[in-house]
Amino acid sequence: MAISDIPEYAHLSDADVAALGAELDQIRADIEADRGERDARYIRNTIRLQRGLDIAGRAMIAAGSTGGGRRRGAWWAGTASLGVAKIIENMELGHNVMHGQWDWMNDPEVHSTTWEWDNTGPSAHWKHTHNYIHHKYTNVLGMDDDVGYGLLRVTRDQRWRPFYLGNLVYNTLLAVFFEYGVAAQHLELGRKRKTPEDKAALKADLADVGAKIGRQVGKDYVLFPAAVGVIGRSTAAARATMGANFVANIIRNLWTNAVIFCGHFPDGAEKFTRKDMDGESQGQWYLRQMLGSANFHAGPVLGFMSGNLSYQIEHHLFPDLPSNRLPEISVRVQALAEKYDLPYTTGSLPVQYLKAWRTIAKLSLPDRFLIATADDAPETASELRFKADDPTKHLVAAVDPVTGRRAGLRTAIAGLRRRRRDRATIRALSSSKQTRPGRSAEAA
DSSP, rough: OOSSTTTTTTTTOOOHHHHHHHHHHHHHHHHHOOOOOHHHHHHHHHHHOOOOOOOEEEHHHHHHHSSSGGGGGHHHHHHHHHHHHHIIIIIIIIIIHTTTTHHHHHHTOOTTTTTSSSSOOHHHHIIIIIIIIIISSSSSSTTTTTTGGOOOOSSSSSSOOOGGGGHOOOOHHHTTTTTHHHHHHTTTTTTTTOHHHHHHHHHHHHHHHHHHHHHHHHIIIHHHHHHHHHHHHHHHHHHHHHHHHHHHHHHHHHHOOOOOOOSSSTTTTOOOOOGGGGGOOOHHHHHHHHHHOOOOOOHHHHHHHTTTTGGGGHHHHHHTTTTHHHHHHHHHHHHHHHTTTTOOOOOOOHHHHHHHHHHHTTTSSSSGGGEEEEEESSOOOOOGGGGGTTTTBBOOOOTTTTOOOOOOOHHHHHHHHHHHHHHHHHHHHHHHHHHHHHHHHHHH
């Protein structure tokens, strides 16, 4: 994305951006002042639920693994329970606790400095790549590694290379083994390290990742399977337990990939360049978070299972506020989006995820094979898409006759879609009229 002098795109004045920032600051202050016992009760109940599902799942897996075909239902029920437990631990607990959302409780068990999650990526690594790099430089190409994870082409601002022909294969593998992608992300394996300090840092990081992977593999594929094998006096029981743990991890990985991709790569989630950050104020940072993130519709259950990342926009605005408060925060953020005529990108989870996959599929190809231009493609949000058909003129931003306020990006996008529909209707009618004489002659 590049913001130029086209009024429909860059409609907010410096005063507008500052006012938006002040209103978002007020939301933060209100939530921080209201945090209390109900929030603490929420996170502690979540921990109890997660641990209960984990224990129940492993017990059912053990029963199903030692009971032969007669207990296959218990094996599947246990695998599903364990998969859900891993999802809750990673999404609602690990991700959010390590963001510092619960540090205000001063509880050493639920604190960002002590939590180690059920994932192959060390928490210390993740907190650097995610909490600091991703949330500070959200969707800034060349700064935020989450833009494609160093593997995928997700914006046309990334120069195409033959490597990207495998986009769909890479993302499939990334989805299935997402926890290992998280573990590898901090290592920046494609980066050239020339100094002794850089090489020593990589060696230490590799040792940390190796140790964490060893603990995770030992727990899921050695310790628990061996225990069930001893109980059932059967190597088949151990293998069945190992298989259940593998499937549970895949369930967690696929779900995590879907939730994260829905928040970052569907249509409407903007990408930025480094120059967009020059002299960035707090208000402009807020604006970049609103434009660079996307939500998906969710009720209480789906929201909980996504770690409340169904409210990705709100999470990016306030990454360290308790996740259970994001639904109420979203009401106020949507009101601000309407007030300042800014888009609020959201949709159903299946639609958002399919849009992300469509972008990944399209951008596996060189730009010359794509129909839309870089400024007009669904996954692109360049200001040049608001340029008039006549290249010498720009569309004139509308002014609200009541408030006297110049219309903004939200109105511009709606107007652009309306003009496209009108043009498509006109083309369809014109084509229909041209075919009618021929059809009449045949009928005669």
